[in-house]
Amino acid sequence: MSEQDPLKRIADALERLTPDQPKSIDWTAQPAYLWTGDDARIVESLDTTPLATLRGIEAQKQAVSENIARLASGAAAHDMLLWGTRGMGKSALVRAAVQELQAERSDAIALVQLAPGAAASFADLIEQLSNVDRAFLLFLDDLAFGATESQDMLALRSLLDGSVISRPGHIRLAVTSNRRAIVLREEQENAPLHERDERDNALALADRFGLTLGFHPCDRETYLEILTAYTQPLGLAVDEEEALAWAIARGNRSGRTAFQFACELAGRAGQSL
Numbered sequence: 001m002s003e004q005d006p007l008k009r010i011a012d013a014l015e016r017l018t019p020d021q022p023k024s025i026d027w028t029a030q031p032a033y034l035w036t037g038d039d040a041r042i043v044e045s046l047d048t049t050p051l052a053t054l055r056g057i058e059a060q061k062q063a064v065s066e067n068i069a070r071l072a073s074g075a076a077a078h079d080m081l082l083w084g085t086r087g088m089g090k091s092a093l094v095r096a097a098v099q100e101l102q103a104e105r106s107d108a109i110a111l112v113q114l115a116p117g118a119a120a121s122f123a124d125l126i127e128q129l130s131n132v133d134r135a136f137l138l139f140l141d142d143l144a145f146g147a148t149e150s151q152d153m154l155a156l157r158s159l160l161d162g163s164v165i166s167r168p169g170h171i172r173l174a175v176t177s178n179r180r181a182i183v184l185r186e187e188q189e190n191a192p193l194h195e196r197d198e199r200d201n202a203l204a205l206a207d208r209f210g211l212t213l214g215f216h217p218c219d220r221e222t223y224l225e226i227l228t229a230y231t232q233p234l235g236l237a238v239d240e241e242e243a244l245a246w247a248i249a250r251g252n253r254s255g256r257t258a259f260q261f262a263c264e265l266a267g268r269a270g271q272s273l
Contacts, residue, residue: 027132031102032111035125035138037118046102046111048095049259055229056222056255057089060213064174065097067211071172072101072109072135078210079160079173087256088215090176091141098137109135119155126159126167135170143177160208175209220244223253230262234271 025033025040032043054061064080071077082090098111112125119140129136140156156175159167206212218226224240231238246261247253259273266273 025128027110027129027136028107028134030110031099031106032113034113034115035118035121036115037121040112040125040128043111043113046095046099048099049089049092051093051096051100053229054089054093054096054255055226056218057093057215060089060215061093061097063211063213064093065100068097068101068109068137071137071170072105074135074170076169077172079208080175080211080213081206081209082174082176082213082215083206084178084215085217085252085254086178087252087254088218089255090215092255094137094139094174094176107134109137111137111139113139113141119159122155122159126171129171130166130168136172138171138173140173140175143175157205157208160205173209218253218255220253223247223258226255226258227262230259230273231265234266234269234273236262236265236269236271238265 025042027033027040030042030044031046034041034043051061051065060082064082067077067080080094082093084090095111098109101109112129125138143156156173160173224238224243227238227243243258243261244253246264247257250257250260263273
């Protein structure tokens with residue numbers, strides 16, 4: 001055995017102990033990314049419902065699409081808060097509006113979804129994106145207000161207004177929440193203190209968004225319209241009474257419920273959806 005063998009073994013051992021260096025991310029190459037809080041993962045395609053298929057939220061579609069188009073063009077754009085009934089297309093709308101723009105110009109804008117708990121590392125993310133020649137929509141889905149989300153809320157409030165972090169105009173936020181409390185301003189005098197504190201924290205966050213859009217339960221006609229948007233292109237016949245019974249069994253009429261029933265019909269017919 002040569003004299004160099006012990007040194008080589010030591011060098012190899014030290015190399016194994018050295019943490020892997022984070023891979024460099026090309027922020028101009030992909031349509032979307034996932035920010036974990038420590039690093040970014042690429043998303044090679046946006047799996048979402050086409051914008052034209054989303055029904056019953058026409059005003060919201062127009063507002064979100066116009067705002068994202070402004071962002072992609074370099075014009076002033078708002079941070080967005082989409083709140084309200086679950087299953088009415090809040091998250092799908094954000095993804096679909098970005099996808100629609102990318103179909104025209106893939107390098108104009110990217111969606112960066114924030115993993116739960118990742119908001120605390122905003123400074124690192126903003127630093128990476130600040131000098132990239134591309135618009136970015138940071139996406140935080142299903143924001144809640146429990147104890148485990150308090151750090152995300154504080155980080156968001158700081159980033160939106162009052163932070164020492166300089167956020168360029170080509171970086172904006174889209175946040176969704178199922179909680180009506182985020183915009184509810186009526187105070188109940190007898191409400192427990194923790195509920196009033198929760199409401200005040202939610203309002204302090206909501207007030208920092210330039211564009212706030214509500215999503216509400218759909219009526220019978222809108223539910224059937226949404227269902228038709230999914231089933232008609234496949235030539236699937238819809239029994240309205242069965243469709244309504246499906247919604248009743250699930251406790252709500254929503255875009256998600258309509259999609260689930262359409263999936264059931266497509267499966268019965270041996271088709272994909």
